[in-house]
Amino acid sequence: MNMHFKQIKFVAAIALSSLLLLAAASEVAAQTPPVTLTKPTSAEKASNPDGFIQRWLVLEPIAANGLTDSAVQSLIKKEYFPNQLTVIPRDGDELTVGGTELTWHAVDTVNYNVNLFHFARAQGKKTSDVLFWAVTVINCPREMRDVRLSIGSNAASVWWVNGTEVIGIYGDRQTVIDDGVSKRLTLNKGPNVVRAAIVNGGGATDFCARFLDAEDKPLKEITVSLGEVRAMPSPAKTRRQP
């Protein structure tokens, strides 16, 4: 029995060492191409066949810790940059948070979800214990009543539509389609701003978002246009967090 226990301890030690190495690698990741993300090349992008919004402006991650309701609410109430709940950034906009320069990036995802792990790793940024801000502007062909924002996120996230907080889901969770759903709301004819704060603890991190109509069917009539998209910054310009 003792021998068996020693073997377990040995295997566990090896596994732990491997995990630590992997974790260290992910914390200061090499600039791996974001295989699921591309730079937008069109002025406007329709939602995918299932209604998912595939074009976003995402800010490079901010160090943050805590996934409980109160911890996340506390994180998002902290001011990281001016007008953080109203600003509509442009691709390539830069700002400083806690002495670290961060950049907004316009991205299209080839999937239903936006892989923030790919995003951060491509910038050589941390993927664990971080907060991501994401913004998009959707265009509605007409006023739409009784629709719901419907999201999934890894991990906790808080969402705003036209400046109103409409969803908060908390805890260490994986992205599940339609995990968090808002109460019924009205989308204006024309542009509407959707904003998210996603907090990751450790490991993979991503989110997905779409709107559901009054019958809980995906809204497919919306498009996204984020204005001018700048050229992808060269790897040399990518900043690392200290």
Next chain:
Amino acid sequence: MKKILVTAIFMLVAAVFIRDSLVFAIDGEIRIHDPSTVIFCDGKYYTYGTGGTSLVSDDGWTWRRGVPLPRRGLAPDVIHIGDRYLLYIAANSGPTKADINLLTNKTLDPNSPDYKWEEGGVVASSDGIEDCNAIDPGVFLDPTTRRLWLTYGSYFGYIRLVELDPKTGKRLDPNEKPHNIAINSEASIMIYHDGWYYLLVTHGSCCRGADSGYNIRAGRAKNVTGPFIDNMGVDMIQGGGKLFVGSSGRVIGPGHFGLFDLGDGVQRFSLHYEADLDKGGASVLDIRPLQWKDGWPVAGENLRAGTYQVESLRTGTALELAVEGFPVGGRPVRRGPPPGGGPPGTGGGIFAGTGKPIPPQDVAEVSTKWPAGNIDVRMGNYLCQAQQRWTIEPVTSAADAANPANPANPANPANPASPGGSLGAPYFKITIAGTNRTLAATEGGELVALPAFTGGPEQLWRFDQLADGSWRIMPKAIPNAKAPLVLSAVGSSFATLAKFDPMSEKQRWLLKTP
């Protein structure tokens, strides 16, 4: 002193047990024997029993004595076809010599100017010699063919089937020989479900109070004329019949099944118990949910008051207050080995546990961190936390049994102050266990937990058990709503109110004992 304490603890435990065991049968004056299928007419529910008795209810929950029938025979049954109510009622003139008579009326409301029973003559009979006793009629309109059928009979011989003219209610062909479809039973009636005809009959002895062996059994056939075979392959013509419902708890001798289809897949059945021990052993009416399992009808039970985990069948997540949860027993910590040692190889650590049972979460303690006012409602993984445990209790007024029709009586559904009920069930309030936090519907069809129950109709909830045993949960009223909505899961983490879709699992809820 110790004895007093032990006795007090026992009484407390007993009180909790009794409260959690309460099944809420219908209320008011419900004494009746051999009730007809409950039927709805002009805003009221009616049933008629042996001896011409009748019961009427405005909401299906609180009942009162109605106007007797002009014929005071045995075990009537009634159906609505076209602009007429067809009522069949039997009378014995000898041990097995009997006639089944037809009565028709344009309405069942005695206050209507159209209320007038008209005799339609004899539609079936037994001559006292043949192997049948023509009583206990059960009328059935085949939904697939619109043909009208009557089953009848008692223990003397066969249960028989004859075809009626749906335009008149009379025999379609008086010279056609009746079909023999079952034996050794009575109170027969037929229903149709998912391609099968089901014959429900009552076996056992009636009319012996708490010593009655009445029980309802069923067989099924692909043709309306049979053969009706039970779950073991026994033909009902040879005494077969799968048990549908027998005596249980404190109600003895269920008999005289009658289907009430509320639509959208929600079904109930009426019956009587030969003896309700809580009502002095009287024969009483009851209305219960009807479920279906593996192609057979199953008698559901009315909702019991108690504390539940309310779980969405669609998502598997549980309804909860939108507050930060706190792990039962505290956050996991690394511990030493439990007293006496843990399982081999475990030692201590976060998997070791405390070595003793963890008590339920103290809601009085954790709720101090909750907002004082309204709190949103959402869904989450069930973790046995205080904000996930809902106490569901009926909301009833103290009945004035001596004068139930008094408009000032709070038990009278016509009184706006009455909480009322629905067919076979009262309304319930839903509160977080150990608190007054009350689930309520809001304008716009959303949900909120109010700080306290104040009795408003948006705080009263109707529970309809569905065919699969799950529950549809519906507020009595929604502020400024145009149509009824039911509790619905939208996504994994959010609950709302939405139009009921019988084909979806979004509005099906499981009530689990935490």
